[in-house]
Amino acid sequence: MQQDIPETGQGSGGSRRDSRRRAAAAARRARRRRALKWTAGAGALVLVAGCGGALYLYEHFNNNLTSVKVDVGTEEERPKAAGDALNILVLGTDSRKGLGRSYGDEGSEGHADTTLLFHLAKDRSNATVISIPRDLMVPIPECQSADGKKIPGSPRDMFNVSLGQSGRDPGCTWKTVEKVTGIRIDHFVEVNFEAVKSLSTAVGGVEVCAAKDINDSDSHLRMTKGRHVIQGDEALAFVRTRHAVGFGGDLTRIPLQQQFISSMIRKIKSDDTLTSPTKLYKLADAATKALTVDSGIGSVDKLKDLAVDISKVDTKNITFATVPVLDDPADKDRLILKQPDAGQLFAMIAADRSLTETAAPPATTAPAAPGTPTATAPAVDTKDVRVTVRNGSGTRGQSGPTVEKLRAKGFAKAAVASDAPAATTTTVSYPAGQEAEAAALAAALGLPADAAKPDPKADPKGALVLILGKDVLDAGPGPQQPPTAAPKDLQRVQADDVDVCAK
Numbered sequence: 290m291q292q293d294i295p296e297t298g299q300g301s302g303g304s305r306r307d308s309r310r311r312a313a314a315a316a317r318r319a320r321r322r323r324a325l326k327w328t329a330g331a332g333a334l335v336l337v338a339g340c341g342g343a344l345y346l347y348e349h350f351n352n353n354l355t356s357v358k359v360d361v362g363t364e365e366e367r368p369k370a371a372g373d374a375l376n377i378l379v380l381g382t383d384s385r386k387g388l389g390r391s392y393g394d395e396g397s398e399g400h401a402d403t404t405l406l407f408h409l410a411k412d413r414s415n416a417t418v419i420s421i422p423r424d425l426m427v428p429i430p431e432c433q434s435a436d437g438k439k440i441p442g443s444p445r446d447m448f449n450v451s452l453g454q455s456g457r458d459p460g461c462t463w464k465t466v467e468k469v470t471g472i473r474i475d476h477f478v479e480v481n482f483e484a485v486k487s488l489s490t491a492v493g494g495v496e497v498c499a500a501k502d503i504n505d506s507d508s509h510l511r512m513t514k515g516r517h518v519i520q521g522d523e524a525l526a527f528v529r530t531r532h533a534v535g536f537g538g539d540l541t542r543i544p545l546q547q548q549f550i551s552s553m554i555r556k557i558k559s560d561d562t563l564t565s566p567t568k569l570y571k572l573a574d575a576a577t578k579a580l581t582v583d584s585g586i587g588s589v590d591k592l593k594d595l596a597v598d599i600s601k602v603d604t605k606n607i608t609f610a611t612v613p614v615l616d617d618p619a620d621k622d623r624l625i626l627k628q629p630d631a632g633q634l635f636a637m638i639a640a641d642r643s644l645t646e647t648a649a650p651p652a653t654t655a656p657a658a659p660g661t662p663t664a665t666a667p668a669v670d671t672k673d674v675r676v677t678v679r680n681g682s683g684t685r686g687q688s689g690p691t692v693e694k695l696r697a698k699g700f701a702k703a704a705v706a707s708d709a710p711a712a713t714t715t716t717v718s719y720p721a722g723q724e725a726e727a728a729a730l731a732a733a734l735g736l737p738a739d740a741a742k743p744d745p746k747a748d749p750k751g752a753l754v755l756i757l758g759k760d761v762l763d764a765g766p767g768p769q770q771p772p773t774a775a776p777k778d779l780q781r782v783q784a785d786d787v788d789v790c791a792k
Contacts, residue, residue, distance in 0.1 A: 353577035356587025359460025360433040361467075361474070368473040373411035374641045375598070378463055378477040380404055380452060401452040401462050403528075403546060406472065408638045409599055415606040415643040416599070418550075419634070420543045423449035425624045426617055427469045432461035447623065459583070469626075470635040476586050476595070482525055484579030488553070489524035491571035492562055495553045497527055497545075498790035505533035524549070527791075534791050540611065540624075544782060545791050547609040551784040554604060607784035608644040610634070613776055630776035640771030644781065669729040671699035675752035676730060678705055681712030682757045691757060697773050698733045702752075712758035716740050719754075720747035727753055 361367065381403030404421040424447060431442040434456045451457055451465040459477050467474055489495050496518050503512045510526035510533070519527055528546050535541030562568050577589065586592050613630035617623035626632075637644070676695060680688040688705040695703035717740055719727035727741035730753055744754070775781075782789055 350573055350577040350589045353574065354587065354589060354592075355581040356584050357435065357459070357581060358584040359435075359458055359463060359477070361460050361463050362430075368467055368471050368639070371411075371473045371475065371639075371641070375409040375476075375595075376472055376474050376638075377407040377409070378404070378459075378466055378474045379407055380459055380462060380477060380479040382452065382479060382481050400449040400454065402449060404448070404462070404466070406466060406470070406474075406638070408472075408641075409602065410643060411641055413598060413601040414603075415645050416602045416608070417638060417644050418547075418607065418609045419638065420547065420609065420611045421448060421466070422539050422543065422612065422614060422624050423447065424539050424622065425612070425614060425626070426620075427451075427465060427626075429457075429461070430464045430468050432457050432464060434458055459581075470638070472635060472639045477583050479581040480579045482529075484575070485525045485528055486521045487575035487579060488572065489520040491575045492520075492553065492556050492568060494518035494520040495524060495549060495556055497549055497552060498788075500790040500792040501534075503530065503533045503791065505530045507532050530791075540614070543611050544780065544789070547782040548789045548791065551607075551609065551782060551786065551789070554607070554784050555787075558604065605783060605785040606643070606645045608781055609784065610644065610775075610779055610781040613779065630779070633772045633776045634779065636771045637773075637775065642771055642773060644775050644779075645783070669725050671729060671733070672701045674700055674702060674726045674730070676700050676703040676755055677752045678703060678755045678757065679707060679709035680757050681709035682759050682761050683711050684762055687757050687761055691755070691761075695730075695733065695755075700730065700733070706754075709756045712756050714740070714758040714760050716742060716756050716758065717753055718742055718744040718747065718756070720744060720749045720751050722749055723753065730755065 380401055383400055383402035400423070402423055404423070406419040406421065408417045408419070410416065426445055427448050429443045429446050429451050432440045434440060435458055438456065440455050440457055440461065448465065451462040452459060459479055463474050463477055466472070496516060498516050499512050499514055501514050503510055505511075505526070508526045508529040508531070510523070510530045512523075512527070528549050529542070530545060531537060531539060531542035534545065556562060557572070562572070580592075582592070586595055613627035613634065614624040615627045617625045636642075678688045678691050678695070680686075688708075692703045692705050715734070715736060717727050717731050717736065719741060721743065724741075724743070728738075731738070731741045734755075747754075
Protein backbone atom coordinates (compact mmCIF):
# COMPACT_ATOMS: atom_id res chain seq x y z
CA MET A 290 0.00 0.00 0.00
CA GLN A 291 1.32 3.44 -0.99
CA GLN A 292 2.23 5.54 2.02
CA ASP A 293 0.93 9.13 2.17
CA ILE A 294 3.72 11.68 2.67
CA PRO A 295 2.75 14.84 4.52
CA GLU A 296 3.70 18.20 2.97
CA THR A 297 6.28 18.79 5.65
CA GLY A 298 7.91 15.40 5.10
CA GLN A 299 11.21 14.65 3.43
CA GLY A 300 9.87 12.41 0.66
CA SER A 301 10.02 13.16 -3.04
CA GLY A 302 6.59 14.89 -3.04
CA GLY A 303 7.61 17.16 -0.16
CA SER A 304 10.90 17.93 -1.85
CA ARG A 305 9.12 18.89 -5.06
CA ARG A 306 6.70 21.11 -3.13
CA ASP A 307 9.61 22.70 -1.22
CA SER A 308 11.42 23.28 -4.50
CA ARG A 309 8.33 24.92 -6.00
CA ARG A 310 7.96 27.20 -2.95
CA ARG A 311 11.64 28.17 -3.12
CA ALA A 312 11.34 28.83 -6.86
CA ALA A 313 8.26 30.99 -6.32
CA ALA A 314 9.99 32.96 -3.57
CA ALA A 315 13.06 33.43 -5.78
CA ALA A 316 10.84 34.67 -8.62
CA ARG A 317 9.21 37.21 -6.30
CA ARG A 318 12.62 38.45 -5.17
CA ALA A 319 13.78 38.70 -8.78
CA ARG A 320 10.71 40.74 -9.73
CA ARG A 321 11.34 43.10 -6.83
CA ARG A 322 15.02 43.47 -7.81
CA ARG A 323 13.97 44.35 -11.36
CA ALA A 324 11.49 46.89 -10.04
CA LEU A 325 14.13 48.39 -7.78
CA LYS A 326 16.62 48.55 -10.65
CA TRP A 327 14.12 50.27 -12.93
CA THR A 328 13.21 52.82 -10.27
CA ALA A 329 16.59 53.24 -8.61
CA GLY A 330 17.16 56.86 -7.81
CA ALA A 331 13.72 58.03 -8.84
CA GLY A 332 13.16 59.68 -5.49
CA ALA A 333 16.45 61.50 -5.63
CA LEU A 334 15.57 63.15 -8.93
CA VAL A 335 12.34 64.46 -7.45
CA LEU A 336 13.97 67.74 -6.57
CA VAL A 337 11.81 70.65 -7.65
CA ALA A 338 8.22 70.48 -6.59
CA GLY A 339 8.13 66.85 -7.62
CA CYS A 340 10.48 66.78 -10.58
CA GLY A 341 12.12 63.50 -11.49
CA GLY A 342 10.83 59.97 -11.41
CA ALA A 343 11.50 56.39 -12.38
CA LEU A 344 13.75 56.21 -15.41
CA TYR A 345 13.28 53.01 -17.40
CA LEU A 346 15.87 51.68 -19.75
CA TYR A 347 13.31 51.50 -22.54
CA GLU A 348 14.22 53.57 -25.57
CA HIS A 349 10.62 54.73 -25.74
CA PHE A 350 11.32 57.34 -23.09
CA ASN A 351 14.24 58.83 -25.01
CA ASN A 352 11.67 60.41 -27.29
CA ASN A 353 10.12 62.17 -24.31
CA LEU A 354 13.37 63.68 -23.09
CA THR A 355 14.65 67.10 -24.11
CA SER A 356 18.38 67.86 -23.87
CA VAL A 357 20.24 71.07 -24.65
CA LYS A 358 23.87 72.11 -24.88
CA VAL A 359 24.73 75.13 -22.75
CA ASP A 360 27.75 77.42 -22.45
CA VAL A 361 29.14 77.48 -18.91
CA GLY A 362 32.43 79.29 -19.51
CA THR A 363 36.06 78.18 -19.68
CA GLU A 364 37.82 75.97 -17.15
CA GLU A 365 39.77 78.98 -15.88
CA GLU A 366 36.53 80.77 -15.01
CA ARG A 367 34.98 77.87 -13.14
CA PRO A 368 35.40 76.48 -9.58
CA LYS A 369 37.51 73.42 -8.92
CA ALA A 370 35.94 70.13 -10.03
CA ALA A 371 34.05 68.20 -7.38
CA GLY A 372 35.84 64.92 -8.13
CA ASP A 373 33.68 61.90 -7.40
CA ALA A 374 31.03 64.04 -5.73
CA LEU A 375 28.19 65.30 -7.93
CA ASN A 376 26.47 68.69 -7.97
CA ILE A 377 23.25 68.92 -9.96
CA LEU A 378 21.42 72.21 -10.51
CA VAL A 379 17.67 71.66 -10.52
CA LEU A 380 15.64 74.47 -12.06
CA GLY A 381 11.90 74.78 -11.56
CA THR A 382 10.66 77.41 -13.98
CA ASP A 383 7.47 79.43 -13.64
CA SER A 384 6.63 79.07 -17.33
CA ARG A 385 2.86 79.10 -17.88
CA LYS A 386 2.94 77.70 -21.40
CA GLY A 387 0.02 75.35 -21.92
CA LEU A 388 -1.42 75.91 -18.43
CA GLY A 389 -4.08 78.48 -19.29
CA ARG A 390 -4.80 81.92 -17.89
CA SER A 391 -5.68 80.67 -14.41
CA TYR A 392 -1.93 80.44 -13.73
CA GLY A 393 -1.08 83.96 -14.85
CA ASP A 394 0.65 84.89 -18.11
CA GLU A 395 0.34 81.72 -20.15
CA GLY A 396 2.82 83.12 -22.69
CA SER A 397 5.61 83.55 -20.11
CA GLU A 398 8.91 81.87 -21.02
CA GLY A 399 9.59 81.26 -17.35
CA HIS A 400 12.27 82.35 -14.89
CA ALA A 401 14.27 80.53 -12.19
CA ASP A 402 11.29 80.34 -9.87
CA THR A 403 12.52 77.46 -7.72
CA THR A 404 16.21 76.55 -7.74
CA LEU A 405 17.84 73.70 -5.87
CA LEU A 406 21.50 72.75 -5.73
CA PHE A 407 21.61 68.99 -5.20
CA HIS A 408 24.93 67.70 -3.81
CA LEU A 409 25.62 63.97 -3.84
CA ALA A 410 28.53 62.92 -1.62
CA LYS A 411 31.43 61.13 -3.27
CA ASP A 412 30.83 58.02 -1.13
CA ARG A 413 27.05 58.21 -1.89
CA SER A 414 26.24 58.06 1.83
CA ASN A 415 24.41 61.40 1.98
CA ALA A 416 22.96 64.23 -0.04
CA THR A 417 22.37 67.93 0.62
CA VAL A 418 19.74 69.91 -1.27
CA ILE A 419 20.09 73.69 -1.00
CA SER A 420 17.22 76.04 -1.92
CA ILE A 421 18.28 79.34 -3.51
CA PRO A 422 15.55 82.00 -3.08
CA ARG A 423 14.32 83.62 -6.29
CA ASP A 424 14.43 87.12 -4.73
CA LEU A 425 18.12 86.88 -3.77
CA MET A 426 20.22 89.76 -5.13
CA VAL A 427 23.34 88.40 -6.86
CA PRO A 428 25.84 89.27 -9.61
CA ILE A 429 24.81 87.70 -12.92
CA PRO A 430 27.73 87.03 -15.29
CA GLU A 431 27.81 87.62 -19.04
CA CYS A 432 26.11 84.72 -20.80
CA GLN A 433 25.78 83.28 -24.25
CA SER A 434 22.39 82.24 -25.60
CA ALA A 435 21.73 79.09 -27.60
CA ASP A 436 22.06 81.01 -30.87
CA GLY A 437 25.47 82.41 -29.88
CA LYS A 438 24.29 85.86 -28.85
CA LYS A 439 26.20 87.47 -25.95
CA ILE A 440 23.98 88.68 -23.13
CA PRO A 441 25.53 91.36 -20.87
CA GLY A 442 25.94 90.57 -17.21
CA SER A 443 24.67 92.56 -14.24
CA PRO A 444 26.61 93.41 -11.07
CA ARG A 445 23.45 93.11 -8.98
CA ASP A 446 20.08 91.65 -9.92
CA MET A 447 17.41 89.22 -8.74
CA PHE A 448 18.51 85.62 -9.01
CA ASN A 449 15.40 84.51 -10.88
CA VAL A 450 16.19 86.68 -13.92
CA SER A 451 19.30 84.56 -14.53
CA LEU A 452 16.91 82.36 -16.54
CA GLY A 453 14.47 83.58 -19.17
CA GLN A 454 15.29 87.28 -18.96
CA SER A 455 16.84 88.73 -22.15
CA GLY A 456 17.15 85.25 -23.65
CA ARG A 457 19.17 83.76 -20.80
CA ASP A 458 19.15 79.96 -20.83
CA PRO A 459 19.98 77.40 -18.09
CA GLY A 460 23.68 77.87 -18.82
CA CYS A 461 23.44 81.41 -17.46
CA THR A 462 21.82 80.22 -14.22
CA TRP A 463 24.51 77.53 -14.03
CA LYS A 464 27.26 80.19 -14.32
CA THR A 465 25.48 82.43 -11.80
CA VAL A 466 25.30 79.68 -9.17
CA GLU A 467 28.97 78.81 -9.65
CA LYS A 468 29.95 82.48 -9.31
CA VAL A 469 27.86 83.02 -6.16
CA THR A 470 28.64 79.76 -4.36
CA GLY A 471 32.11 78.74 -5.58
CA ILE A 472 30.68 75.24 -6.15
CA ARG A 473 31.32 73.38 -9.41
CA ILE A 474 28.10 72.26 -11.13
CA ASP A 475 28.15 69.00 -13.11
CA HIS A 476 24.66 68.84 -14.65
CA PHE A 477 21.31 70.57 -14.69
CA VAL A 478 17.70 69.36 -14.75
CA GLU A 479 14.84 71.73 -15.64
CA VAL A 480 11.10 71.18 -15.13
CA ASN A 481 7.97 73.31 -15.24
CA PHE A 482 4.65 73.54 -13.40
CA GLU A 483 3.14 70.67 -15.38
CA ALA A 484 5.65 68.25 -13.82
CA VAL A 485 4.16 68.76 -10.36
CA LYS A 486 0.69 67.91 -11.61
CA SER A 487 1.64 64.91 -13.70
CA LEU A 488 4.14 63.31 -11.31
CA SER A 489 2.00 63.66 -8.19
CA THR A 490 -0.86 62.06 -10.11
CA ALA A 491 1.35 59.26 -11.46
CA VAL A 492 2.24 58.05 -7.95
CA GLY A 493 -1.36 58.23 -6.76
CA GLY A 494 -0.95 61.38 -4.66
CA VAL A 495 1.53 62.76 -2.13
CA GLU A 496 0.80 63.19 1.58
CA VAL A 497 1.31 66.68 3.02
CA CYS A 498 0.41 68.35 6.29
CA ALA A 499 -1.05 71.75 7.17
CA ALA A 500 -0.70 73.11 10.70
CA LYS A 501 -3.68 75.42 10.10
CA ASP A 502 -6.44 76.04 7.58
CA ILE A 503 -5.07 77.52 4.35
CA ASN A 504 -7.03 79.67 1.91
CA ASP A 505 -4.77 81.27 -0.71
CA SER A 506 -6.59 82.99 -3.55
CA ASP A 507 -3.34 83.50 -5.48
CA SER A 508 -2.32 79.84 -5.64
CA HIS A 509 -5.94 78.59 -5.45
CA LEU A 510 -5.11 76.36 -2.47
CA ARG A 511 -7.89 75.67 0.01
CA MET A 512 -6.86 73.15 2.64
CA THR A 513 -8.10 72.37 6.12
CA LYS A 514 -5.76 71.76 9.04
CA GLY A 515 -4.34 68.23 9.10
CA ARG A 516 -2.95 65.66 6.69
CA HIS A 517 -4.00 65.40 3.06
CA VAL A 518 -3.07 63.34 0.01
CA ILE A 519 -2.81 65.73 -2.94
CA GLN A 520 -2.18 65.43 -6.66
CA GLY A 521 -2.65 67.34 -9.89
CA ASP A 522 -3.83 70.95 -9.58
CA GLU A 523 -4.00 70.74 -5.78
CA ALA A 524 -0.36 69.61 -5.62
CA LEU A 525 0.69 72.52 -7.81
CA ALA A 526 -1.30 74.93 -5.64
CA PHE A 527 0.44 73.57 -2.52
CA VAL A 528 4.00 74.12 -3.79
CA ARG A 529 3.09 77.60 -5.11
CA THR A 530 1.43 78.81 -1.91
CA ARG A 531 3.16 81.61 -0.03
CA HIS A 532 0.64 84.33 0.84
CA ALA A 533 -1.46 82.28 3.29
CA VAL A 534 1.35 80.71 5.33
CA GLY A 535 4.20 82.02 7.46
CA PHE A 536 5.27 85.57 6.62
CA GLY A 537 3.78 85.37 3.15
CA GLY A 538 7.00 85.49 1.09
CA ASP A 539 9.19 83.22 -0.98
CA LEU A 540 11.08 82.05 2.12
CA THR A 541 7.76 80.75 3.46
CA ARG A 542 7.07 78.77 0.29
CA ILE A 543 10.44 76.99 0.30
CA PRO A 544 9.73 74.76 3.36
CA LEU A 545 6.41 73.74 1.76
CA GLN A 546 8.28 72.64 -1.34
CA GLN A 547 10.82 70.78 0.78
CA GLN A 548 7.98 69.01 2.63
CA PHE A 549 6.32 68.06 -0.66
CA ILE A 550 9.52 66.81 -2.31
CA SER A 551 10.53 64.81 0.78
CA SER A 552 7.11 63.17 0.88
CA MET A 553 7.26 62.38 -2.82
CA ILE A 554 10.68 60.79 -2.42
CA ARG A 555 9.27 58.56 0.32
CA LYS A 556 6.26 57.69 -1.85
CA ILE A 557 8.39 56.75 -4.84
CA LYS A 558 10.65 54.57 -2.71
CA SER A 559 7.70 52.85 -1.03
CA ASP A 560 6.64 49.29 -1.88
CA ASP A 561 3.29 50.68 -3.00
CA THR A 562 5.04 52.31 -5.97
CA LEU A 563 7.93 49.91 -6.56
CA THR A 564 5.62 46.91 -6.96
CA SER A 565 3.09 48.61 -9.23
CA PRO A 566 3.97 48.35 -12.95
CA THR A 567 1.17 50.81 -13.77
CA LYS A 568 2.51 53.46 -11.42
CA LEU A 569 6.07 52.90 -12.59
CA TYR A 570 5.12 53.36 -16.22
CA LYS A 571 3.06 56.49 -15.55
CA LEU A 572 5.84 57.94 -13.39
CA ALA A 573 8.55 57.28 -15.98
CA ASP A 574 6.42 58.66 -18.80
CA ALA A 575 5.54 61.81 -16.84
CA ALA A 576 9.13 62.34 -15.67
CA THR A 577 10.80 62.08 -19.06
CA LYS A 578 8.19 64.36 -20.63
CA ALA A 579 8.75 66.94 -17.89
CA LEU A 580 12.56 67.04 -17.95
CA THR A 581 14.96 69.22 -19.90
CA VAL A 582 18.58 68.28 -19.17
CA ASP A 583 22.07 69.20 -20.30
CA SER A 584 23.59 67.20 -23.12
CA GLY A 585 25.92 65.43 -20.70
CA ILE A 586 22.99 63.42 -19.34
CA GLY A 587 20.78 63.74 -22.42
CA SER A 588 19.66 60.12 -22.71
CA VAL A 589 17.60 57.75 -20.62
CA ASP A 590 20.58 55.42 -20.20
CA LYS A 591 22.76 58.23 -18.80
CA LEU A 592 19.98 59.45 -16.54
CA LYS A 593 19.41 55.91 -15.37
CA ASP A 594 23.07 55.56 -14.42
CA LEU A 595 22.89 58.85 -12.53
CA ALA A 596 19.68 57.81 -10.81
CA VAL A 597 21.11 54.45 -9.73
CA ASP A 598 24.02 56.32 -8.15
CA ILE A 599 21.70 58.71 -6.33
CA SER A 600 19.44 55.90 -5.14
CA LYS A 601 22.22 54.65 -2.86
CA VAL A 602 21.51 57.51 -0.44
CA ASP A 603 19.33 56.56 2.51
CA THR A 604 16.33 58.90 2.82
CA LYS A 605 17.32 59.80 6.39
CA ASN A 606 20.58 61.24 5.06
CA ILE A 607 18.98 63.59 2.52
CA THR A 608 18.93 67.09 4.02
CA PHE A 609 17.03 70.03 2.54
CA ALA A 610 18.18 73.49 3.61
CA THR A 611 17.81 77.12 2.54
CA VAL A 612 20.76 79.40 1.82
CA PRO A 613 21.13 81.77 4.83
CA VAL A 614 19.81 85.21 3.84
CA LEU A 615 18.87 88.62 5.24
CA ASP A 616 16.48 91.31 4.07
CA ASP A 617 18.12 93.61 1.55
CA PRO A 618 18.70 97.00 3.26
CA ALA A 619 18.08 98.69 -0.11
CA ASP A 620 14.77 96.93 -0.77
CA LYS A 621 12.66 95.14 1.84
CA ASP A 622 11.18 92.92 -0.89
CA ARG A 623 14.58 91.49 -1.81
CA LEU A 624 17.19 89.35 -0.05
CA ILE A 625 20.97 89.28 0.32
CA LEU A 626 23.29 86.52 1.50
CA LYS A 627 23.81 86.32 5.25
CA GLN A 628 27.55 86.18 5.83
CA PRO A 629 29.59 84.41 7.02
CA ASP A 630 26.83 81.78 7.28
CA ALA A 631 26.21 81.44 3.54
CA GLY A 632 29.92 81.14 2.82
CA GLN A 633 30.20 78.52 5.56
CA LEU A 634 27.44 76.42 3.97
CA PHE A 635 28.90 76.77 0.47
CA ALA A 636 32.35 75.76 1.75
CA MET A 637 30.90 72.64 3.36
CA ILE A 638 29.28 71.55 0.12
CA ALA A 639 32.35 72.33 -1.99
CA ALA A 640 34.44 70.22 0.40
CA ASP A 641 31.89 67.36 0.41
CA ARG A 642 30.94 67.84 4.07
CA SER A 643 27.62 66.29 5.09
CA LEU A 644 24.87 68.02 7.05
CA THR A 645 23.86 64.66 8.52
CA GLU A 646 27.14 62.78 8.94
CA THR A 647 29.85 65.40 9.26
CA ALA A 648 33.31 64.02 8.70
CA ALA A 649 36.32 65.50 10.44
CA PRO A 650 38.68 67.30 8.04
CA PRO A 651 42.43 66.74 7.93
CA ALA A 652 44.11 68.71 10.72
CA THR A 653 46.81 71.32 10.34
CA THR A 654 47.98 71.43 13.96
CA ALA A 655 51.64 70.43 14.22
CA PRO A 656 51.86 68.61 10.88
CA ALA A 657 54.42 65.87 10.56
CA ALA A 658 57.61 66.54 8.64
CA PRO A 659 57.65 65.29 5.04
CA GLY A 660 58.16 61.55 4.91
CA THR A 661 57.20 61.06 8.57
CA PRO A 662 54.44 58.44 9.03
CA THR A 663 51.39 59.91 10.73
CA ALA A 664 49.24 58.22 13.31
CA THR A 665 46.39 56.04 12.06
CA ALA A 666 43.08 56.53 13.84
CA PRO A 667 41.74 53.31 15.41
CA ALA A 668 38.03 52.76 16.06
CA VAL A 669 37.46 54.82 19.22
CA ASP A 670 34.35 56.56 20.55
CA THR A 671 35.99 59.96 20.93
CA LYS A 672 33.10 61.64 22.75
CA ASP A 673 34.07 59.89 26.00
CA VAL A 674 37.81 60.47 25.74
CA ARG A 675 39.08 63.04 28.24
CA VAL A 676 41.80 65.34 26.88
CA THR A 677 43.73 68.00 28.78
CA VAL A 678 45.36 70.61 26.55
CA ARG A 679 48.45 72.44 27.82
CA ASN A 680 50.23 75.18 25.91
CA GLY A 681 54.00 74.80 25.71
CA SER A 682 54.45 76.79 22.51
CA GLY A 683 55.67 79.92 24.28
CA THR A 684 52.86 82.02 22.74
CA ARG A 685 49.67 82.67 24.67
CA GLY A 686 46.23 81.74 23.40
CA GLN A 687 46.97 78.42 21.67
CA SER A 688 45.06 76.06 23.99
CA GLY A 689 41.56 77.49 23.47
CA PRO A 690 41.44 77.19 19.66
CA THR A 691 42.92 73.70 19.89
CA VAL A 692 40.19 72.63 22.30
CA GLU A 693 37.52 73.98 19.95
CA LYS A 694 39.10 72.11 17.08
CA LEU A 695 39.15 68.88 19.07
CA ARG A 696 35.51 69.28 20.08
CA ALA A 697 34.58 69.78 16.44
CA LYS A 698 36.33 66.49 15.71
CA GLY A 699 34.29 64.64 18.33
CA PHE A 700 36.51 64.97 21.44
CA ALA A 701 33.70 66.50 23.47
CA LYS A 702 35.59 66.29 26.77
CA ALA A 703 38.66 68.24 25.64
CA ALA A 704 39.53 71.01 28.14
CA VAL A 705 42.11 73.74 28.67
CA ALA A 706 44.64 73.28 31.49
CA SER A 707 47.58 75.30 32.78
CA ASP A 708 50.50 76.12 30.49
CA ALA A 709 53.27 73.55 30.18
CA PRO A 710 57.02 74.17 30.20
CA ALA A 711 58.42 75.20 26.82
CA ALA A 712 58.27 72.35 24.31
CA THR A 713 59.72 72.11 20.82
CA THR A 714 57.31 69.50 19.47
CA THR A 715 53.67 68.67 20.17
CA THR A 716 53.12 65.41 22.04
CA VAL A 717 50.38 63.27 23.55
CA SER A 718 51.04 61.42 26.80
CA TYR A 719 48.64 58.73 27.91
CA PRO A 720 48.02 56.46 30.93
CA ALA A 721 48.46 52.72 30.64
CA GLY A 722 45.60 51.08 28.74
CA GLN A 723 44.71 54.15 26.64
CA GLU A 724 46.96 53.50 23.65
CA ALA A 725 44.05 53.48 21.20
CA GLU A 726 42.62 56.74 22.54
CA ALA A 727 46.02 58.43 22.26
CA ALA A 728 46.48 57.18 18.71
CA ALA A 729 43.04 58.53 17.77
CA LEU A 730 43.92 61.93 19.23
CA ALA A 731 47.25 62.06 17.41
CA ALA A 732 45.61 61.06 14.14
CA ALA A 733 42.91 63.72 14.53
CA LEU A 734 45.63 66.38 14.79
CA GLY A 735 47.80 64.99 12.00
CA LEU A 736 50.67 64.29 14.39
CA PRO A 737 53.39 61.74 13.59
CA ALA A 738 52.80 58.23 14.90
CA ASP A 739 55.55 58.55 17.55
CA ALA A 740 54.02 61.73 19.04
CA ALA A 741 51.91 59.59 21.42
CA LYS A 742 53.97 58.36 24.37
CA PRO A 743 52.97 56.38 27.48
CA ASP A 744 53.20 57.98 30.92
CA PRO A 745 53.80 55.18 33.44
CA LYS A 746 53.19 57.56 36.35
CA ALA A 747 49.74 58.70 35.18
CA ASP A 748 46.51 57.56 36.79
CA PRO A 749 45.11 54.69 34.60
CA LYS A 750 41.75 56.45 34.71
CA GLY A 751 43.22 59.88 34.03
CA ALA A 752 43.00 62.07 30.93
CA LEU A 753 45.22 62.19 27.90
CA VAL A 754 47.57 65.17 28.03
CA LEU A 755 48.19 67.12 24.85
CA ILE A 756 51.16 69.47 25.10
CA LEU A 757 51.35 72.03 22.30
CA GLY A 758 54.92 72.64 21.17
CA LYS A 759 56.58 75.42 19.24
CA ASP A 760 55.97 73.48 16.01
CA VAL A 761 52.34 74.65 16.16
CA LEU A 762 53.58 78.19 15.52
CA ASP A 763 56.24 77.17 13.02
CA ALA A 764 53.59 75.43 10.92
CA GLY A 765 51.71 78.71 10.50
CA PRO A 766 48.00 78.82 9.86
CA GLY A 767 48.30 76.43 6.91
CA PRO A 768 45.57 76.11 4.28
CA GLN A 769 42.13 77.15 5.43
CA GLN A 770 40.13 74.09 6.38
CA PRO A 771 36.49 73.69 5.35
CA PRO A 772 33.99 74.02 8.21
CA THR A 773 32.78 70.81 9.83
CA ALA A 774 29.46 72.10 11.13
CA ALA A 775 26.52 73.88 9.56
CA PRO A 776 25.75 77.52 10.38
CA LYS A 777 23.70 78.09 13.51
CA ASP A 778 19.92 78.33 12.95
CA LEU A 779 20.16 76.92 9.41
CA GLN A 780 16.67 76.15 8.07
CA ARG A 781 16.56 72.47 7.24
CA VAL A 782 14.23 69.52 6.66
CA GLN A 783 15.21 65.84 6.67
CA ALA A 784 13.65 63.81 3.89
CA ASP A 785 12.51 61.11 6.32
CA ASP A 786 10.71 63.56 8.66
CA VAL A 787 6.99 62.77 8.41
CA ASP A 788 5.98 65.37 11.01
CA VAL A 789 6.72 68.53 8.98
CA CYS A 790 3.60 70.70 8.55
CA ALA A 791 2.93 73.97 6.70
CA LYS A 792 2.44 76.75 9.27
